[in-house]
Amino acid sequence: MKYDTRLCWLPFLGDTVKAGFTTCREMAEAELAIGLRNLGYEPPVCVLETPGEDEGYEIQETPGGLTIRGGTRGVLYGAYSLMMRLAAGQSPLTAWTAPCRSLRMLNHWDNMSGAVERGYAGRSLFFDNGKFAYDSRRLLRYGRILASVGINTVCINNVNVETPADQLITDELLPEVRKVADLLRPFGIRLLIAIDFALPMTCGLTTADPLDGSVRGWWEKQVARVYAAIPDLCGFLVKADSEFRPGPGLYCRNHAEGARPIARALAAFGGTLVWRCFVYNCQQDWRDRQTDRPKAAYETYAPLEGLFDENVILQVKYGPYDFQVREPISPLLYAMPATKKALEVQLTQEYTGHQIDLYYMLPQWQEILSDLKGAEPRYISAVSNLGNDANWTGHDLAQANLFAYGLFAWYAVVDTAAVTRWWIALTFGEDPRVEDVLLDMLLASRELYESYTAPLGLGWMVNPNGHYGPSPEGYEYSAWGTYLRADRQGIGVDRSPSGTGFVLQYPPDKAALYGDVKTCPEELILFFHRLSYTHTLPSGKTLAQHVYDTHFEGARRAEAMAERWNALEGRVPAEAFDNVRARFILQARNAREWRDVVNAYFYRYSGVADEKGRVLY
Ligand code: GCU
Numbered sequence: 133m134k135y136d137t138r139l140c141w142l143p144f145l146g147d148t149v150k151a152g153f154t155t156c157r158e159m160a161e162a163e164l165a166i167g168l169r170n171l172g173y174e175p176p177v178c179v180l181e182t183p184g185e186d187e188g189y190e191i192q193e194t195p196g197g198l199t200i201r202g203g204t205r206g207v208l209y210g211a212y213s214l215m216m217r218l219a220a221g222q223s224p225l226t227a228w229t230a231p232c233r234s235l236r237m238l239n240h241w242d243n244m245s246g247a248v249e250r251g252y253a254g255r256s257l258f259f260d261n262g263k264f265a266y267d268s269r270r271l272l273r274y275g276r277i278l279a280s281v282g283i284n285t286v287c288i289n290n291v292n293v294e295t296p297a298d299q300l301i302t303d304e305l306l307p308e309v310r311k312v313a314d315l316l317r318p319f320g321i322r323l324l325i326a327i328d329f330a331l332p333m334t335c336g337l338t339t340a341d342p343l344d345g346s347v348r349g350w351w352e353k354q355v356a357r358v359y360a361a362i363p364d365l366c367g368f369l370v371k372a373d374s375e376f377r378p379g380p381g382l383y384c385r386n387h388a389e390g391a392r393p394i395a396r397a398l399a400a401f402g403g404t405l406v407w408r409c410f411v412y413n414c415q416q417d418w419r420d421r422q423t424d425r426p427k428a429a430y431e432t433y434a435p436l437e438g439l440f441d442e443n444v445i446l447q448v449k450y451g452p453y454d455f456q457v458r459e460p461i462s463p464l465l466y467a468m469p470a471t472k473k474a475l476e477v478q479l480t481q482e483y484t485g486h487q488i489d490l491y492y493m494l495p496q497w498q499e500i501l502s503d504l505k506g507a508e509p510r511y512i513s514a515v516s517n518l519g520n521d522a523n524w525t526g527h528d529l530a531q532a533n534l535f536a537y538g539l540f541a542w543y544a545v546v547d548t549a550a551v552t553r554w555w556i557a558l559t560f561g562e563d564p565r566v567e568d569v570l571l572d573m574l575l576a577s578r579e580l581y582e583s584y585t586a587p588l589g590l591g592w593m594v595n596p597n598g599h600y601g602p603s604p605e606g607y608e609y610s611a612w613g614t615y616l617r618a619d620r621q622g623i624g625v626d627r628s629p630s631g632t633g634f635v636l637q638y639p640p641d642k643a644a645l646y647g648d649v650k651t652c653p654e655e656l657i658l659f660f661h662r663l664s665y666t667h668t669l670p671s672g673k674t675l676a677q678h679v680y681d682t683h684f685e686g687a688r689r690a691e692a693m694a695e696r697w698n699a700l701e702g703r704v705p706a707e708a709f710d711n712v713r714a715r716f717i718l719q720a721r722n723a724r725e726w727r728d729v730v731n732a733y734f735y736r737y738s739g740v741a742d743e744k745g746r747v748l749y
């Protein structure tokens with residue numbers, strides 16, 4: 133079959149989606165009509181809606197054909213699942229499956245200008261030049277891609293709602309939001325809208341104080357207006373008191389108080405308030421050694437257990453910093469058992485190579501979940517990696533992250549290799565050579581990226597602002613609170629009980645594990661401890677030697693990966709081959725640069741020579 137739509141794992145559906153439907157069932161039947169014909173599958177497939185069910189489905193054999201039985205949205209998920217199984221040569225039959233999490237969210241960081249904050253795949257799919265501007269055929273394909281992996285909630289605008297033009301719930305823009313909601317509804321997708329905490333003031337009130345009666349009334353009126361336009365809206369998403377965004381702190385109110393008037397207004401319509409917890413002091417003085425940024429979210433929220441309304445979900449980034457390559461799990465995720473939480477991950481590769489370097493995230497998510505055993509958040513959210521590039525994600529292979537996210541969000545625990553193989557087969561067909569090579573590359577990509585960038589959980593060695601390329605002290609003397617504290621004696625922040633005490637935010641077993649340099653996992657040792665360059669790591673190497681070796685090895689492996697891809701020429705579509713090849717060449721170059729900059733940094737501070745005698749600057 134011709135791969136004509138720049139991939140995204142559903143080539144058998146072609147590049148057009150039938151429009152004009154209102155229900156998932158209608159969409160399911162239309163999609164099956166296209167897909168089954170293109171897959172050459174002839175037996176009849178019957179779609180039956182199970183009353184009272186929403187998202188679950190099963191696929192059974194019935195005399196002469198197959199039956200998809202499912203809930204309102206389940207029938208569509210079943211239809212895609214059936215076709216995707218057939219397309220990968222698997223049995224289409226599936227026992228009843230229902231998602232582990234009811235909200236499987238995608239957050240776009242798109243501005244009305246059309247720029248995508250931290251976007252590496254072109255411009256916005258929704259906006260341009262201050263207006264809604266989209267190709268509705270493309271948006272239908274977007275709905276299809278998302279629904280095929282069960283993503284059911286999207287926020288199309290940036291959490292940084294900065295300018296008046298970015299406020300989507302105005303009289304002028306709400307009808308446009310409604311059109312997008314209508315377009316995505318038959319895919320089972322509901323919208324969230326990112327709103328600005330201080331919006332009441334943009335709209336003429338003199339305060340946004342959540343305890344002020346006029347503010348409460350104002351939110352009630354706005355929410356009623358929004359739900360009149362979009363009755364099935366999921367709700368609002370808020371970034372408050374975070375990186376210059378206004379919030380309840382302005383009025384000395386806590387976050388539960390801040391969320392309450394908006395949550396109550398939404399509750400009247402069955403709406404949800406997703407409240408982000410990315411709160412820290414971004415105006416720190418680097419000489420201040422008392423404030424430790426990773427402690428901030430827990431300190432802000434943990435005391436508020438039990439105070440948030442039922443329809444509030446706290447959205448927490450997986451690590452206490454900010455989507456670094458390697459961080460421990462945020463202690464806030466273990467805390468507040470009675471409060472609803474969403475785990476936030478980042479598909480867009482802000483700190484992980486800008487969709488130029490390969491970085492496949494499923495192994496990391498599985499790791500997070502197994503660490504959180506017993507405290508798994510009930511909801512999940514991911515920052516989108518999509519843009520208007522022809523291939524949606526810049527790097528063709530970055531599509532695997534969106535695919536894996538959908539399945540991970542649905543099933544919680546998945547077989548990493550099986551999911552990855554499925555994506556490869558759907559995207560590139562069933563060539564065992566291609567499968568072998570890609571499976572290896574994807575599964576090794578995180579460790580590879582980690583090996584030539586910031587070592588041992590240290591993080592933050594990136595160029596400021598852009599967050600691409602090495603700059604070990606790029607954030608060292610800045611206000612963002614992310615310090616490595618390297619000097620002649622050592623590097624890292626002591627977060628043990630005798631240091632900043634950050635480890636004490638964890639449950640006792642984790643606190644003990646991380647807090648003791650002898651038991652702390654090696655890959656996180658510089659996150660939790662300050663060590664000398666000659667400290668012997670569990671691997672038996674000194675810290676300095678470990679850094680040199682991993683960086684030389686990482687750069688070598690990045691080059692080997694580029695070579696390995698070259699051997700697939702002719703086995704994958706030409707455009708995909710070229711897209712990935714060009715990126716692998718850049719990645720190999722990046723890895724050499726990272727190697728030299730990071731090694732030089734450790735060498736200059738430590739004076740420790742490389743025992744293998746390689747060149748250090
Ligand atoms: C990071 C990122 C910002 C983003 C922020 C957030 O700090 O660099 O661009 O706005 O995360 O998650 O809100």
